[in-house]
Amino acid sequence: MMVTVNENYLLLKSSYIFSEINRKVEDFQRKNPDADVIRMGIGDVTRPLPSAVVDAFHSAVDEMAQEETFRGYGPEQGYPFLREAIAENDYASRGVEVSPEEIFISDGAKCDTGNIQEIFGQDNVVAVTDPVYPVYVESNVMAGRAGPADETGRYSGLVYIPCTEENGFIPALPEEKVDLIYLCYPNNPTGTALTEKQLAEWVDYARDSGSIILFDAAYEAYIQEDGIPHSIYEVEGAREVAVEFRSFSKNAGFTGTRCAFTVVPEELEVPDSQGRMHSLKELWNRRQTTKFNGVSYPVQRAAEAVYTPEGQREIRESIDYYMENARIIRESLESAGLRYYGGVNAPYIWIKTPEGMDSWQFFDMLLNEAEVVGTPGSGFGPSGEGYFRLTAFNSLKNTVRAMERISELSF
C-alpha cells in the first residue's frame, strides 16, 4: 500500500481541441502578419454586464465595507432573496412550480454539471448525447464510470446517443438500460432544440425505466419559438425524474462574474441498493454544505438584479443582439450554399462540412481562405465529425465581416 493517484484520471483523452486551434491560429498569424483573423469559435459572451446588475453589484460591495452591513459566511445554498427571485421569475411566471428551497445557488453550471454525478452510485450507467459538452463525459471518466476510450475518444462504459443530420438531431431513446441521462437543450454544440412533445418522451422514458435526467438549460434565454420548453418542469411528471441546471452566464453575461443554480425537486427520490428511497435534494444539500461555501454575496446581489424590470429589458436587448448575429450567420451560410442547423433558439450554428471534408479540413479552409476561426465538431464527440460550430457571441460588425468573407467562398 502506498499513496496513489486516481487512475481514472489517466483514462482521460487530453482534449487538445482548443490548444490545437490556438496553435493553428498562431501559426497562421506568424506566416500572415497582416491577416485580420475573426474568432467565431468561442462560447463566451462579449457584451458588458447590464447596468442594473452593475448598480446592484456596487451597492453590495459598499455593504461589505461597513461593519453594520458586512456579511460573512452566507448559506451554502444561496441567499433566500436570490432563490426567491428565481422561483418567482424563472418558474412561477411560466406556471411552473419550483420552490426557493429546491434551488441551489452555485458559482457555475460547469461546476454543478461536473459535481452532480458524485451523489449517484458508482455502477450507474451514464448516457450522453453525441456530440456533447465535454464536462458530462469527463466528470464521469474521473469518477470511474466510463472505462477506457478508443481512438475516436469514445469511452467503452458510456452510452452515446447520436444526434446528426440523419435523425434531425433528435436523440433516440436508448435501447439498453441507462440510469443517468445528460440532456442539454437548447443544445451546445448543435444549437438545436427539443419541442415539449419531444422532451416529454424522455421524461416518460425516465419515469418508466427508473432513470434520472440531468437537464442543462443554460441556453434557455435564447429560445425564440413557441412550443420549446424553457424548463424541463414544463413537462408533466418531470419533477420526479429531473434535475435542472441554469446559469446567469449566457443570459446576463456572467461568464466572468460566476453565478448559476441547480434545481432538485422535493419529489425526486433515488433508491440505494437495498431499495430504500432517498431524497436527492437532501443528498445534493449534503454535498454542497460539505464541499462548497456559497457564492460571493455581491455576486448574488448582482444576479438578483437580473430580475428587475430594467435588468430584464437589458438582458433581452443583449440576447436580441446575439440572435441578430445568428440570423446573419444563417443567411450567409444559406447564400454560400452550406447546410447548417441551429441558430434559431440558440447562439450556436452547426454547419455540415461540405462533401469530402472533415471537421479539421473545413477549419483549415476557413482559416486560410476567410481568416475566420470556428470550432471543429469532432472536438465534441465522435458524431461531431463532419460538422463545425460557429457562435453568435461577437460584435455585429465582426459577424458581418466574417460572414461576408465566408459568403464569397465557393463550396
Add this chain to the structure above:
Amino acid sequence: MMVTVNENYLLLKSSYIFSEINRKVEDFQRKNPDADVIRMGIGDVTRPLPSAVVDAFHSAVDEMAQEETFRGYGPEQGYPFLREAIAENDYASRGVEVSPEEIFISDGAKCDTGNIQEIFGQDNVVAVTDPVYPVYVESNVMAGRAGPADETGRYSGLVYIPCTEENGFIPALPEEKVDLIYLCYPNNPTGTALTEKQLAEWVDYARDSGSIILFDAAYEAYIQEDGIPHSIYEVEGAREVAVEFRSFSKNAGFTGTRCAFTVVPEELEVPDSQGRMHSLKELWNRRQTTKFNGVSYPVQRAAEAVYTPEGQREIRESIDYYMENARIIRESLESAGLRYYGGVNAPYIWIKTPEGMDSWQFFDMLLNEAEVVGTPGSGFGPSGEGYFRLTAFNSLKNTVRAMERISELSF
C-alpha cells in the same frame, strides 16, 4: 441495475452540532426573553473588507460595465496578476520558492480541501488529527475511504491522531502506514501551532513513507511568534510531499466574498498502481479545468488589493484587533481558573472543561450562567470531548462583556 445513490453518503453521521447549538440558544431565549446572549462560537469574521479591497472591487465591477474592459471566462487557474501577487508576497518575501504556475485560485479553502481527495486513489489510507475540521473527514466518507462510523462518530477506515492535553496537542507520527495526512496549523479548532521543528518531523515522515501532507494554512496570518512556519514550504523538502491551502477568508475578511488558493509544487509526483509517476499539479489542473470555471474577476481584483501596502496595513490592523480579543479571553480564563490552550497564534481558544463536565454540560452551564455561546469540542471529533472552543471573532466590546461574565463564575 437501476439508478442508485452514492451509498457512501449514507455513512455520514449527521453533524447536528450547529443546529443543536441553535436549538438550545433559541430555547433559552424563549424562556429568558430579556437575556443578552453573546455568541463566541462561530469561526466567522465580523470586521468589514479593507478599504483598499473595496476600492479595487469597485473598479473591477466598473470594468465589467464597459465593452472595452469587460471580461468573460478567465483562466480556470486564476488570473496571472493574482497568482503573481501571491507568489511574490506570501512566498518570495519569506524566502520560499513558489511559482505563480503552482498556485491555483479558487472560491474557498473548504472547496479545495474537500475536493483534493478526488485526485488520489480510492484505497489510500487517510489520517486526520483529532479533533479536526469536519470537511477533511466528510469528503473522504463521501468518497468511500472511511467506512462506517461507531457511536462516537469515529470512522473505521480513517486513522485518527489524537491531539490532547496529554501530548501537548502535538500529533504523534502514526504507527500504521498512512497515505494522505491532513494537517491544519495554526489549528482549527484547538488554536495551537506547530514549530518548524515539529512540522519538519512530519515532512520527513512523509518523505520516508511515501505519503502526502495536505496542509491547511488558512490561519497563518494570525501567527504572532517566531519559529512558527507560515507555510509548510519553509520546511526543507516539503515541496516534494506537501500541498498547501490558503484563504483570504480569515486574513482579509473574505468569508462572504470568497477567494482562496491551493499550491501544488512542480516536484510533487505520485505513482499509479504500476509505479509510474504522475505530476500532482497536472492532475489538480485537470480537475479544476474540468469541474471549475475560475473565480469571479472582480473578486480576484479585490484579493489582489490585499497585497497593496494599504491593504497589508489594514489586514494587520484587523488581525491585531482579533488577537487583542484573544488576549482578553486568555486572561479572563486564567483568572477564572480554567485551563485553556491556543489563542496565541490563532483566533481560537480551546478550553479544558472543568473536572466532571463534558463538552455539552459546559456549553449548558455557560449559556445558563453567563449567557455566552461557544462550541462543544466533541463536535470536532472523539478527542474533542472534554473541550470547548471560543473564538476571537467578535467586537471588542462583546468580548469584554462575555469574559467579564465568565470571570465571575466559579469552577
